[in-house]
Amino acid sequence: MLPQLYSFRRCPYAMRARLALRYAGIELEIHEVQLRAKPPELLRLSPKGTVPVLLLPSGELIEQSADIIFWALAQADPQGWRRLELDAEALPWLALNDGPFKRLLDCYKYPDRYPQTTQTQWRAEAEALMLAPLEQRLARHAYVLGPNPSWLDLALLPFVRQFAGVDAAWFEAAPYPALRAWLQAWLGSDLFIDVMLKPAQAT
Numbered sequence: 001m002l003p004q005l006y007s008f009r010r011c012p013y014a015m016r017a018r019l020a021l022r023y024a025g026i027e028l029e030i031h032e033v034q035l036r037a038k039p040p041e042l043l044r045l046s047p048k049g050t051v052p053v054l055l056l057p058s059g060e061l062i063e064q065s066a067d068i069i070f071w072a073l074a075q076a077d078p079q080g081w082r083r084l085e086l087d088a089e090a091l092p093w094l095a096l097n098d099g100p101f102k103r104l105l106d107c108y109k110y111p112d113r114y115p116q117t118t119q120t121q122w123r124a125e126a127e128a129l130m131l132a133p134l135e136q137r138l139a140r141h142a143y144v145l146g147p148n149p150s151w152l153d154l155a156l157l158p159f160v161r162q163f164a165g166v167d168a169a170w171f172e173a174a175p176y177p178a179l180r181a182w183l184q185a186w187l188g189s190d191l192f193i194d195v196m197l198k199p200a201q202a203t
């Protein structure tokens with residue numbers, strides 16, 4: 001049996017997992033899940049009901065996207081995208097992204113659901129928290145952790161992509177040229193195109 005990935009194509013967490021699994025060359029069966037109608041076998045395996053979830057042939061279940069990235073890179077890491085000595089620097093970025101930035105991203109994306117303040121204000125908060133600090137780094141080097149790619153680029157890029165897509169015209173003109181270049185380079189990479197364009201195998 002191959003590892004089984006429960007995924008949703010547009011979910012940024014699932015996207016980062018697929019990117020890492022593909023980079024590591026892991027052969028998989030992908031089950032594309034409808035979030036409104038999750039398959040009972042997924043809920044039996046993982047009652048928390050989020051994707052991605054990776055079921056290994058051993059029966060081990062990996063239920064968090066970051067853990068799927070780390071598992072994949074532990075199997076194969078052809079270009080050294082996880083250097084453990086950089087984790088002390090990388091992990092706080094992951095926490096910032098998955099916690100406060102993701103919350104602001106949701107507010108910015110769905111301002112009607114979060115009427116406490118305006119969409120522009122949500123965006124400004126997200127810029128200060130994440131976009132401006134990322135721009136500063138990417139102006140100095142091509143990737144988030146330095147001159148070489150790392151797992152952190154994969155972990156962050158689906159969220160920056162989503163942010164950029166909320167108001168593409170605004171993002172194009174915003175003062176984040178290095179971030180735009182970084183995002184465009186990843187979105188144009190064979191790796192990204194591969195995980196997004198290949199039709200997911202139906203369950």
Ligand SMILES: N[C@@H](CCC(=O)N[C@@H](CS)C(=O)NCC(=O)O)C(=O)O
Pocket residue numbers: 008010011012013014035049050051052063064065066
């Ligand atoms: N902490 C989880 C978050 C995963 C997550 O929230 N995925 C969303 C889709 S983007 C989900 O499955 N939500 C459940 C739902 O919408 O019912 C991870 O990193 O894997």
